[in-house]
């Protein structure tokens with residue numbers, strides 16, 4: 001699984017690169033106009049989401065192209081609770 005979050009979210013400039021490159025994972029919040037992880041992936045604990053491995057390329061594309069470099073992700077092994085790779 002891929003854990004993904006946006007930090008610091010206040011720095012988001014809302015030009016939607018992540019939404020265009022990875023609409024399966026990111027959307028623009030109607031509350032403040034900044035990017036968020038879509039509700040279906042979002043943890044109840046807060047702003048991060050846990051998405052399936054097949055969306056890694058999509059998440060990485062958003063990560064690599066966010067102009068303010070605030071998209072974070074880490075590959076996690078849910079069964080072992082360990083992070084295997086992070087950026």
Ligand code: SF4
Nearest residue numbers: 012013016017018066
């Ligand atoms: S690519 Fe970065 S700055 Fe642009 S909307 Fe997404 S999180 Fe915000």
